[in-house]
Amino acid sequence: MLIVTEPAVATSLDAVAIVDEMHRLATQLLQADLSALSDAQVEYVAAETERVVARVTAAGDQQLVEVETRDLPRKTGRRNILAYMHDVLRMTRPGRRRAEAKAIATFTDLTGQPLQPELPTLAAAFADGRVGPDHVHAVMDVLDQIPAAVAHDVTAAAERTMAEYATWMTPPEIERA
Structure with a gap:
C-alpha cells in the first residue's frame, strides 16, 4: 500500500500551476490500468480518489x-x-454549493482578518477528505433543526458531535441520528 505524504503548503502564486498539475494527474489517473491491481489496491485507489x-x-x-x-x-x-x-464555473447546483461554502469556508472580517468557519469541525473534516459534500449537507440539515434560542455552546457541541458522526456514518444515517 502506498503511503501518501502531504505536500508543503503552496503559496497563492502557485495556485495556477497547482491546478494545471491536477489536470495532468487527472489525465494520468483516467488512463491508469486498474486491471493489474489487486482488489485491495482498487479499493484504496477508489477510496483515496473520493x-x-x-x-x-x-x-x-x-x-x-x-x-x-x-x-x-x-x-x-x-x-x-x-x-x-x-x-462561468459550470456548477450544476450552485445554490447547494453556495450554502456549503457559507458553512465551511473561511471568510474575512472588514479588516481582512480570517473568521472561523460557521461549522469549524465539519470544515476540517471536509478539508481533510474524511467527509464528502453529502455528509456536509446532512450535518447542515440536522443543525438547521436546532432552535435559534438554544445556547451557542450547545449548538457548537452539537456541530462537533455531528461532524464526528459524519466521518463514519452515511448521510441518511446522519439525518436519522
Missing part, C-alpha cells in the same frame, strides 16, 4: 469566497453569484 474529490471541493468552496469578495459576478456581467457559479 477523498481527493472532497478535498478539492473544499478548496473550491474557499475559492467561491474569493470570487464573491472580488465581486467577479458583477465584473463579468452576471446577475449574481449563483449565475456566475452556473455560467
